[in-house]
Amino acid sequence: MPATASPVRRLLLAAAGTLLALSSLSARAGFQSDIVVKLIAPGGVVGIPGAISEQQTVSVANLATGLQAGAPGPITGTWMLAGEEVTFVGESIRVRSYAGYDIGPSPTTGYLGSGGEHARYEFDGLSIAGKTIVGFNVSVFDGYADSGFVGLLGPSATSLVHLIDADTLSLDLDDILFVSRGKGSSFDHADFRIDLVTRDSSTNPGGPGNPLPEPATLALFMTAALGAGLARRRRG
Template sequence: MSTSHRLIWSLVSGLSGLALVSTAQASLIGSVTVDLYAPGGLTSDGTPGNTVSTAIHVTESTSVSTGIFASSLDPGPIGGAAGFMLDHEQITFVGNSILLHVDAGEQTPGNLFYTGYLGSGAEHARYQFSGLNIPGETITGFKVYDFDGYGTSGTTGAVNLTDPNDLVHLIDASTLSFDLDTLQFKDRLRETYNYAEFRIDLITQANGNGGGGDLPEPSSLACLGAAGLMMFAARRRGWLR
C-alpha cells in the first residue's frame, strides 16, 4: 500500500472511530416520583411478630440531579420516603441508571437480616419509581447489578439472590419497582451495619426507531459525512481502487 493510500485510510478510520465514540448515551431528566409501599406494615424491632401492621404508603418527588437521602446524610427537611430511610440509605440517579443503597432494618433471632418492610399476600413491599424520562427514548427493560465494594472483592451485601433482576419489575415505559420485603442481607461482621447496593441500568429503544437506545449526535453525523466525502474524493482521484 502506498503512502497516500495509508494516509487516506488512516484519516477515514479516525473520523469513523470518532463518530462512534461520540455516540450519545441518553440520560434521565426531570423529576421522578418515588413511592414507598409496605402493605404489611414494617417490623418495629427484632422480636418475631412484633410489627406495625398498618399498611404504609409514602411518596416523594425529586429531581434526578438531587436524589433522596436519609436524614443522617441530608440534614435538610425530610419527608415522604426519605422519612422512613435508615441512616445510610440513599437513592440517586446517574445517566440512565438508578442507584440504591439499602440497609437492613430487622434482625431475627437466627441472625438473619431484612429490610423490615413487609409485603402482604402477593403484593411486595417496594420502592416504585414513576415519571422516568429519557428524551427520545422508550424504556423497554433493565439490567440489575448488586455490589458494594466490601473489602476488595466487590462481594454483594445480599445473600438470597440468585439473580438481582428478580427484584425489579417494569410496570410500564416510565415506571418500575424494586422489591424490599424479599431482600436478605449478609451479616457483615467487620462493619457497623448490614447493607447492599444496587444499580439498575435502564434499557431503551429510540422513539420511532426500531433500533437500540443510542442515537448519534450531530457531530457524530458530521464525522461520518466527512469520512464518506474523503472516500469519494479519493476514488475520484484514483487513490483508491
C-alpha cells in the first residue's frame, strides 16, 4: 500500500471531516445574535401608577447569563425582584418570575396591563442559524426541568406566550397567578422554559434565493461530486 493516500481517499477523508464539523455545529444550534428584552407594563405596577417601557440588550456572548436581578440596567436594576432572571440557552428562553403583590386569592407579579394591552416581556431579535421560528412549547417545572413542582397556578402557560412575528415573542406578566409555597410571597415564583419550534430556512440569509443545505443534503452533494470525479479519473 502506498505511503500516501490516493487523491480519492484524501477527498473522502476531507468530506467526512467536513460533515462531522457540520453535524457538530447543527447539534450546537442556538441563538446567533444579540437579543433585546423589553419590559412593558401599560398600567405600571400595583401602587406605582404610570406606564413602564424599558429595554435591555443581551449580547450574543452573554445569552446564558442574560438578565439577572440586581445587575446594572433599567430592567435588572429597577424592576426585577430578587431571584428573577431571563436567560437564553440553546433554542430556549428561560424566565424566572416572582410574586410582587400578594393581596388577594393568589399572588401575582403586580404588573398591570391597560386598555386591553398586557404587561409583558418581549424578546426581539430571536435568530437561529438556518432556522425559521414557527412556534413554541412551554414548560413550567421548577428549575426549567421536565418534571417536578409547578409554581404556576394559572392560567395555562401556553396562553401567556405569544409569537408576534418570526423573530419576536412575548410572555404576559399581568395574568400570572402563583402557587403559594407556604413560606411567604417572597418565595412564590414560577419558571418558564419556552422551547422554540423551528423549521429549516428555505433561503440562505446571506444570499436570498440560495438554498441553505442541511448536513444530510450536503452529504449527498459531496457523494455525487466524488462519484463524478472518480468516474472522470477512470475514463482518463
